[in-house]
Amino acid sequence: MPFLLRVELPDVPGSLGRVATAIGEAGGDIEAIEIVEHRPDGNAVDDVLLETSPGTMPDSIVSACNTLEGVRVLWISRYAAGGNLFLDLEAVEELTAHRAGAVDRLVEVLPHTFRADWGARIRREGDDAKVVHATTAAPEALAWVELERPARLETGDDNDVLAAAPLSSDEVVVFGRRGGPDVLDSELARLGHLVALAASIARNG
Numbered sequence: 001m002p003f004l005l006r007v008e009l010p011d012v013p014g015s016l017g018r019v020a021t022a023i024g025e026a027g028g029d030i031e032a033i034e035i036v037e038h039r040p041d042g043n044a045v046d047d048v049l050l051e052t053s054p055g056t057m058p059d060s061i062v063s064a065c066n067t068l069e070g071v072r073v074l075w076i077s078r079y080a081a082g083g084n085l086f087l088d089l090e091a092v093e094e095l096t097a098h099r100a101g102a103v104d105r106l107v108e109v110l111p112h113t114f115r116a117d118w119g120a121r122i123r124r125e126g127d128d129a130k131v132v133h134a135t136t137a138a139p140e141a142l143a144w145v146e147l148e149r150p151a152r153l154e155t156g157d158d159n160d161v162l163a164a165a166p167l168s169s170d171e172v173v174v175f176g177r178r179g180g181p182d183v184l185d186s187e188l189a190r191l192g193h194l195v196a197l198a199a200s201i202a203r204n205g
Contacts, residue, residue: 001052003028004077004115005061006181010070011044018068021046026064027056037186045074047115063193075181077115089096091194095201102201105134106194107173111135114163114187114195117176124170132171139176147172150192152183163188165195173198 005023011013020071028050037045040174052058062073064191091106092111098105120134122142129144145153145164153162153174162184164174173195177183 001054001078002031003050003058003061005050005065005073005076006044006045007048007065008039008072008074009068011038011042015044015070016046019046019048019065019071022064022068022166025062026061027053028061029053036157037184043070068161077179090196094200095194098205099201103167103173103195105197107133108135110173110175113135114175114191115178116177119173119175121167121171121173142174145165145172145174150188150195152188163191165192167195167199 007019009019016033021083023030029052030050032049035044036047039045050061051063058062058076062076065071065073069071091109095102103110105123107119110116118138120138120142121132122129122144123132124144127144129142131138131140131142145151147164147166150163150165153164155162156187159178159179161177161183162174164170164172165188173191175191
Protein backbone atom coordinates (compact mmCIF):
# COMPACT_ATOMS: atom_id res chain seq x y z
CA MET A 1 0.00 0.00 0.00
CA PRO A 2 1.43 3.43 -0.92
CA PHE A 3 1.96 6.09 1.73
CA LEU A 4 3.22 9.64 1.55
CA LEU A 5 5.47 10.65 4.45
CA ARG A 6 6.48 14.22 5.14
CA VAL A 7 9.57 14.40 7.33
CA GLU A 8 11.73 17.15 8.79
CA LEU A 9 15.43 16.33 9.05
CA PRO A 10 18.81 18.05 9.41
CA ASP A 11 19.87 19.57 6.08
CA VAL A 12 23.29 17.88 6.15
CA PRO A 13 24.85 15.03 4.16
CA GLY A 14 23.83 11.60 5.43
CA SER A 15 20.52 12.60 7.01
CA LEU A 16 18.36 11.30 4.19
CA GLY A 17 20.35 8.09 4.08
CA ARG A 18 19.67 7.49 7.77
CA VAL A 19 15.96 8.08 7.21
CA ALA A 20 15.91 5.75 4.20
CA THR A 21 17.63 3.01 6.22
CA ALA A 22 15.14 3.39 9.08
CA ILE A 23 12.20 3.19 6.68
CA GLY A 24 13.61 0.07 5.04
CA GLU A 25 14.23 -1.66 8.37
CA ALA A 26 10.65 -0.86 9.42
CA GLY A 27 9.19 -2.52 6.33
CA GLY A 28 8.92 0.38 3.89
CA ASP A 29 10.20 0.52 0.32
CA ILE A 30 10.94 4.05 -0.94
CA GLU A 31 9.57 4.83 -4.41
CA ALA A 32 10.40 8.53 -4.70
CA ILE A 33 11.68 11.48 -2.67
CA GLU A 34 11.05 15.17 -3.26
CA ILE A 35 12.72 18.00 -1.36
CA VAL A 36 9.89 20.33 -0.35
CA GLU A 37 11.69 23.05 1.57
CA HIS A 38 15.08 24.15 2.91
CA ARG A 39 14.56 26.00 6.18
CA PRO A 40 16.74 28.76 7.64
CA ASP A 41 17.12 26.80 10.90
CA GLY A 42 19.30 24.24 9.11
CA ASN A 43 16.57 21.68 8.55
CA ALA A 44 14.91 20.41 5.40
CA VAL A 45 11.44 19.05 4.70
CA ASP A 46 11.14 16.08 2.35
CA ASP A 47 8.18 14.16 0.96
CA VAL A 48 8.82 10.42 0.75
CA LEU A 49 6.56 8.17 -1.31
CA LEU A 50 6.83 4.60 -0.08
CA GLU A 51 5.24 1.17 -0.32
CA THR A 52 4.78 -0.95 2.79
CA SER A 53 5.36 -4.67 3.08
CA PRO A 54 2.31 -6.83 3.92
CA GLY A 55 1.51 -6.48 7.60
CA THR A 56 3.60 -3.33 8.06
CA MET A 57 1.80 -0.58 9.97
CA PRO A 58 2.57 3.06 9.16
CA ASP A 59 3.04 3.73 12.88
CA SER A 60 6.12 1.52 12.88
CA ILE A 61 7.68 3.61 10.10
CA VAL A 62 6.87 6.82 11.95
CA SER A 63 8.42 5.45 15.15
CA ALA A 64 11.55 4.31 13.33
CA CYS A 65 12.07 7.77 11.83
CA ASN A 66 11.32 9.63 15.05
CA THR A 67 14.01 7.69 16.92
CA LEU A 68 16.67 9.31 14.71
CA GLU A 69 18.34 12.38 16.16
CA GLY A 70 16.99 15.60 14.66
CA VAL A 71 14.33 13.80 12.60
CA ARG A 72 10.60 14.43 13.01
CA VAL A 73 7.72 12.98 11.01
CA LEU A 74 5.27 15.78 10.26
CA TRP A 75 2.59 13.73 8.57
CA ILE A 76 1.85 10.36 6.97
CA SER A 77 -1.14 9.37 4.90
CA ARG A 78 -2.23 6.85 2.30
CA TYR A 79 -1.40 8.13 -1.15
CA ALA A 80 -4.13 7.29 -3.66
CA ALA A 81 -2.14 8.48 -6.68
CA GLY A 82 -0.05 5.31 -6.57
CA GLY A 83 3.61 5.24 -7.46
CA ASN A 84 4.18 8.62 -9.04
CA LEU A 85 4.68 12.07 -7.59
CA PHE A 86 3.01 14.69 -9.76
CA LEU A 87 5.68 17.36 -9.90
CA ASP A 88 5.30 20.98 -10.91
CA LEU A 89 6.89 20.39 -14.31
CA GLU A 90 4.31 17.74 -15.06
CA ALA A 91 1.58 20.18 -14.02
CA VAL A 92 2.99 22.75 -16.46
CA GLU A 93 2.89 20.14 -19.22
CA GLU A 94 -0.79 19.58 -18.47
CA LEU A 95 -1.51 23.31 -18.63
CA THR A 96 0.22 23.76 -21.96
CA ALA A 97 -1.61 20.71 -23.36
CA HIS A 98 -4.96 22.31 -22.43
CA ARG A 99 -4.20 25.95 -23.16
CA ALA A 100 -7.74 27.31 -23.49
CA GLY A 101 -8.84 25.58 -20.30
CA ALA A 102 -5.53 25.89 -18.46
CA VAL A 103 -7.00 27.31 -15.25
CA ASP A 104 -9.61 24.57 -14.92
CA ARG A 105 -6.96 21.97 -15.74
CA LEU A 106 -4.80 23.40 -12.96
CA VAL A 107 -7.71 22.96 -10.54
CA GLU A 108 -7.94 19.32 -11.58
CA VAL A 109 -4.24 18.59 -10.98
CA LEU A 110 -4.00 20.49 -7.68
CA PRO A 111 -4.70 17.39 -5.54
CA HIS A 112 -1.74 15.52 -7.07
CA THR A 113 0.57 18.51 -7.28
CA PHE A 114 0.07 19.57 -3.66
CA ARG A 115 -0.88 16.24 -2.01
CA ALA A 116 -4.31 17.72 -1.34
CA ASP A 117 -7.80 16.25 -1.22
CA TRP A 118 -9.46 18.73 -3.55
CA GLY A 119 -9.08 21.85 -5.67
CA ALA A 120 -11.55 24.55 -6.68
CA ARG A 121 -11.90 27.81 -8.56
CA ILE A 122 -14.31 30.29 -7.00
CA ARG A 123 -15.72 33.58 -8.27
CA ARG A 124 -17.09 36.50 -6.30
CA GLU A 125 -20.77 37.23 -6.85
CA GLY A 126 -21.77 40.20 -4.71
CA ASP A 127 -21.00 39.27 -1.11
CA ASP A 128 -21.05 35.56 -1.88
CA ALA A 129 -18.92 33.14 -3.90
CA LYS A 130 -19.73 30.66 -6.64
CA VAL A 131 -17.76 27.50 -7.27
CA VAL A 132 -16.90 27.75 -10.96
CA HIS A 133 -14.91 24.54 -11.30
CA ALA A 134 -13.86 21.94 -8.74
CA THR A 135 -12.71 18.39 -8.23
CA THR A 136 -15.19 15.83 -6.94
CA ALA A 137 -14.16 15.99 -3.28
CA ALA A 138 -14.43 19.80 -3.03
CA PRO A 139 -17.15 21.39 -0.85
CA GLU A 140 -20.27 22.48 -2.72
CA ALA A 141 -20.00 25.97 -1.25
CA LEU A 142 -16.96 28.05 -0.31
CA ALA A 143 -16.79 31.51 1.23
CA TRP A 144 -15.29 34.37 -0.74
CA VAL A 145 -11.85 35.52 0.41
CA GLU A 146 -10.19 38.77 -0.63
CA LEU A 147 -6.57 38.03 -1.55
CA GLU A 148 -3.68 40.03 -2.93
CA ARG A 149 -1.21 37.15 -2.74
CA PRO A 150 -1.20 33.40 -1.99
CA ALA A 151 -2.25 32.71 1.59
CA ARG A 152 -3.38 30.09 4.06
CA LEU A 153 -7.09 30.34 4.82
CA GLU A 154 -8.86 30.15 8.16
CA THR A 155 -11.46 27.39 8.08
CA GLY A 156 -12.92 27.17 11.56
CA ASP A 157 -12.18 23.44 11.43
CA ASP A 158 -8.91 22.18 12.87
CA ASN A 159 -9.01 19.17 10.53
CA ASP A 160 -9.03 21.26 7.35
CA VAL A 161 -6.02 23.00 5.85
CA LEU A 162 -6.69 25.41 2.98
CA ALA A 163 -4.53 27.60 0.76
CA ALA A 164 -5.51 29.93 -2.07
CA ALA A 165 -4.03 32.25 -4.66
CA PRO A 166 -5.73 35.09 -6.56
CA LEU A 167 -6.49 34.48 -10.22
CA SER A 168 -7.98 37.96 -10.65
CA SER A 169 -9.74 40.53 -8.47
CA ASP A 170 -12.89 38.39 -8.66
CA GLU A 171 -11.56 34.82 -8.74
CA VAL A 172 -9.28 32.66 -6.62
CA VAL A 173 -7.93 29.12 -6.86
CA VAL A 174 -7.94 27.10 -3.65
CA PHE A 175 -6.93 23.63 -2.50
CA GLY A 176 -7.78 21.79 0.70
CA ARG A 177 -6.32 19.01 2.82
CA ARG A 178 -8.20 17.09 5.47
CA GLY A 179 -6.02 16.40 8.46
CA GLY A 180 -2.89 18.19 7.25
CA PRO A 181 -0.08 18.66 6.77
CA ASP A 182 0.17 22.42 7.19
CA VAL A 183 0.81 24.43 4.04
CA LEU A 184 4.45 25.48 3.79
CA ASP A 185 5.67 28.87 2.59
CA SER A 186 7.29 27.15 -0.37
CA GLU A 187 3.94 25.60 -1.32
CA LEU A 188 2.27 29.01 -1.24
CA ALA A 189 4.96 30.31 -3.58
CA ARG A 190 4.49 27.33 -5.91
CA LEU A 191 0.72 27.79 -5.91
CA GLY A 192 1.01 31.47 -6.77
CA HIS A 193 3.44 30.70 -9.58
CA LEU A 194 1.24 27.97 -11.10
CA VAL A 195 -1.92 30.07 -10.88
CA ALA A 196 -0.21 33.01 -12.60
CA LEU A 197 1.18 30.67 -15.24
CA ALA A 198 -2.21 29.05 -15.88
CA ALA A 199 -3.84 32.48 -16.28
CA SER A 200 -1.14 33.55 -18.74
CA ILE A 201 -1.44 30.34 -20.76
CA ALA A 202 -5.24 30.67 -20.92
CA ARG A 203 -5.02 34.31 -22.08
CA ASN A 204 -2.61 33.39 -24.84
CA GLY A 205 -4.20 30.08 -25.71
